[in-house]
Amino acid sequence: MFSTLAWLGSDDVALLDVEGLSLAINNIPLLDRVCLSVEPGQVLGLVGESGSGKSLTALSIMRLTPRGARAQGRILFGGRDLAALPERQMCAIRGREIGMIFQEPMTALNPLQTIGRQVAEGFRLHLGLSQREALNRAAGVLARVGLPPESIPLSRYPHELSGGQRQRVVVAMAVALEPKLIIADEPTTALDVTTQAQILRLLRRLVAETGAGLVLITHDLAVVNAMADHVAVMRGGQVLEQGRAAEFRTGARHPYARALLDSSRYAPPRRAPDLKAVTLLEVEGLVREYALPRRNPFRPAPRRRAVDGVSFAIRRGECLGLVGESGCGKSTTARAILALEPLQGGTIRFDGRGAANLSGAELLAFRRRVQMVFQDPYGSFDPRHKAGRIIAEPLRLLPDLTQPEARRRVAAALEEVGLAASDASKYPHEFSGGQRQRLAIARALITRPDLIVLDEPVSALDVSIRAQVLALLADLQARLGLSYLFISHDLGVVRAITDRVLVMRDGQIVEGGETAQVLQAPQHPYTRELVTAALRLDRAVSPQPDLAS
Structure with a gap:
């Protein structure tokens, strides 16, 4: 029991x-x-x-608590009380006998060091290997976690990797020396x-x-x-x-x-979509390319096509899900739609009018009606500004708005997402993770948009906070008639909140349709792979011999 x-x-x-x-x-x-x-x-x-x-x-x-911490009790590891060991002995244990996978890979990794050197550091410090030997060991460890050097060179820096790739590097650092205890946060x-x-x-x-x-x-x-x-x-x-x-x-x-x-x-109660609703956003043949580092000075720089001929439409009042692995082009597609990245091909029509390559007053008018909730709300806030100023930022798109009306809109937006108007005087660090996500939604709502692009809005939230945010999004959609482009890797959340879903891989849409139909009876092999990999409360994970398969 x-x-x-x-x-x-x-x-x-x-x-x-x-x-x-x-x-x-x-x-x-x-x-x-x-x-x-x-x-x-x-x-x-x-x-x-x-x-x-x-x-x-x-x-x-790990004995990594901040200054001012006072601990009582015992932490026995292999018969030794870690709480009583001097720092020199703890340094020998960290990494060698106890490895830790930290929660935020971008802050756990050194932005000035290549991933190869960071994984090799443990071999050099604990085993005394030369730089070359340590890098060779590091290459093997990175390949074991799905980052083979032939595709992800050891010379890459953390900012050159996707979020999932950075997480793999952190895992590689923690398990490189095969410690007796692994702490995965x-x-x-x-x-x-x-x-x-x-x-x-x-x-x-x-x-x-x-x-x-x-x-x-x-x-x-x-x-x-x-x-x-x-x-x-x-x-x-x-x-x-x-x-x-x-x-x-x-x-x-x-x-x-x-x-x-x-x-x-939890799945929020939602109304059935109106299949006769007019199309709000129409994307056809979207192409976004990036120039790669030039390898030969006498030849053009190679290019990578991050978004390759993507087409879809969103009706008024509809929630369309976009799923796929890290690096498949989901967020790039979203940024291109919002005119945050230039296009190399394709057309975008919003409410019947062309919305690609806008500028000046037309671009401002478009951005008033299309807002975005970014993946990391804390990273998208200026920590020096109070919540009221952060939420009011999009109001610059409404130049004729008076100060009293702006304050009224800020208060109304806060209350719409379940916060108090008095919260406008707080700084971002004074809010919990779920409250910061509500602030991000309030900022998106303040111009009364027709479409909100939600990029992984609940991926880092606790299950109870996630349920609250999903309920909030469903309620706002029902009351305000909003349309959502909901980007997520969590198929459970996509199943709960979206009407239709698109599956993206390597910059292309490989499958799409009603959410229940796609996730219950996937047709494309990649979609079947995603559905099979998704975790449920009734299924366990078994070790498999080939991680990279």
């Missing part, structure tokens, strides 16, 4: 045993008597909402379904082959169900409930644990 008491193994010796861990930063208590246990070859899923203490528990195990949050499945199979295979323990921190309960042997649910710095993962779906007894499960299955 799934129990509120800590699960105890049989007679096996725990690889990691956290006993009564409490932590305060500047005398503010954040962790309260956390008890966890991980045995060799075992996967512990640590779940909970943002701020529950999951990542702080991981950082405490949201390792698949921003990944497409096929990349997610590959990363999870890699982690599962490493656990099976090396006997390493894995602490998997995530808000995605489907990932927990697919990977974990045991589950611990955290809230407010405490472990509320833990036990066997096999019993988690049906045996969770704590109300919070059951609420997480309910939120993960």
Whole structure:
């Protein structure tokens, strides 16, 4: 039975045993008597909402807590109390015996170092290998996580990779030395379904082959169900409930644990689409190319076609989904539609009028009616500005608007997304992740657009916050008659919120149709691959020998 008491193994010796861990930063208590246990070859899923203490528990195990932190309790690893070890000994353990996959790959990677050097660093520091030997080892590790040097050279920098590719580099750094314990903090949050499945199979295979323990921190309960042997649910710095993962779906007894499960299955009530509605946006033969580095000074620079002849239409009041792997051209298509990137071919018609290559007053008028919610709301905000100013930015497209009317619109937009008008005086860092996503939606709504492009709007949100944002989007669409272009890698979210879906691969649309029909009976092999790779609460992940297949 799934129990509120800590699960105890049989007679096996725990690889990691956290006993009564409490932590305060500047005398503010954040962790309260956390008890966890991980045995060799075992996967512990640590779940909970943002701020529950999951990542702080991981950082405490690694002894990477910020200044002002005061910890109590014991962190036993291989019989040693990590909490009592001097920093020199911890440096020898980090990376060599305990590897950590950090949540945000772009901040975990050094932007001034190539990916080859960053993966090779562990071999040089812990094994004393030469630079050449370390790079050779790094090439093998990167190939193992699906980044073979023949396609992704070791000389690439982090900014030259997609989000999924950067995540693979972080995984490679953590597992390069085959540590005894791997701590993975949201390792698949921003990944497409096929990349997610590959990363999870890699982690599962490493656990099976090396006997390493894995602490998997995530808000995605489907990932927990697919990977974990045991589950611990955290809230407010405490472990509320833990036990066997096999019993988690049906045996969770704590109300919070059951609420997480309910939120993960949530689909907002939506009206059936009006099949007779007029077409709002029509895209035909869209082409977007990029110039690649010139290899021969006497020849033209090679070009990469990121979007290759894409065509689709969106009706008024419709939500159209666009899915595919990282780097397939989804976001590039969105930016091209919004005139944020130039086109090399194709036509765009909005509300019956041409919308490609607009400029001046026509471009301003178009952008008033088409807005975008970016993938990373915090990254799209100026941290120096308050929420009211951030939300009011699109009002510059309405030059005749008076200051009192602008303030009224800001207050109305905040209240429409479930925030208070007084929140206009707060800075972005004072909001939670879900609230920042609501701010991004409020900013998109303020010009009263007809179409909103949503680029991965819920990919990094907790399941309960995700349910709230999906409900908000469905409500706004019903009340305001909005049309959405919904870009996502999460097929569960696409199934819940979209009327039709397009599947994109290598810059082309390979399949499209009504969402239920495409996802239940996919016709194209790539679509079948996506559907098969998508995780559900009723299916587990098994290790496969060939990650790159």
